[in-house]
Amino acid sequence: MQLTRFTDYSIRVLLHVGARDPGDLSSIAEIAQAYDISRNHLMKVVQDLGQGGFLETVRGRKGGLRLGRAADQITIGQIVRHTETSLNVVDCTACIVAPACILPRAFQEATRAFLTVLDGYTLADSLVRRDELRRIFGNFAPPALTEAAA
């Protein structure tokens, strides 16, 4: 039982963007480099997170990515519900016993319990060790330096 790579990458993107100071933006290139993930993959992820309201893209020379809403307003459950293509852990539609089987209900209940736990964790919770995360990301350049380097 695994979540998709798309979900994995989505969460990683939000961690990177969320670890920055307010007003400081991430770029796809930076995120790709930090995690060693292809930019092409990340472009789709970023677009999808934008459509879901998790990310905003600021255009222009000093542009980049910022959270679409405060980190304490984004739960991990919301992200997983948005990014997973299917939350039917077993596809019972193709099974002949489905009409007489109670297991679809059991699996739905189990999946709800799974998501309820993840609804209890916000992106802010996952950023409690922000200083350590920032060190891992190679300490973001301060805004002034970013501007000079642009």
Add this chain to the structure above:
Amino acid sequence: MQLTRFTDYSIRVLLHVGARDPGDLSSIAEIAQAYDISRNHLMKVVQDLGQGGFLETVRGRKGGLRLGRAADQITIGQIVRHTETSLNVVDCTACIVAPACILPRAFQEATRAFLTVLDGYTLADSLVRRDELRRIFGNFAPPALTEAAA
């Protein structure tokens, strides 16, 4: 997020075997026909369920498959723990932020909640509509007939 096909087939096998009268046995050929699944796939599944103590193979002319223990002693959670190759829903080992990230813990907690729900359902629970299941399986031949046809 999906369980493997191996888990899906394992549960289907146990439903077929469990729906029979005590003492009446299922064969791989019957199960394969009932669900339109290849016998090769099922042989691996049956072998694995045997190793886990969920199934017993009775050898000989009147041989076949029966449950390894009573249906009310087999929970769906036990089956899923046995058949899933991984219950790490996200593989955090390859992620650079893992040392500073609380999400591995969140996902483990969510997975435990998922399995706890499935521990609340036994194979016997999933056989409450046994008559209907048996009709779907094409009404098992009574033992006498099976013997005569052997």
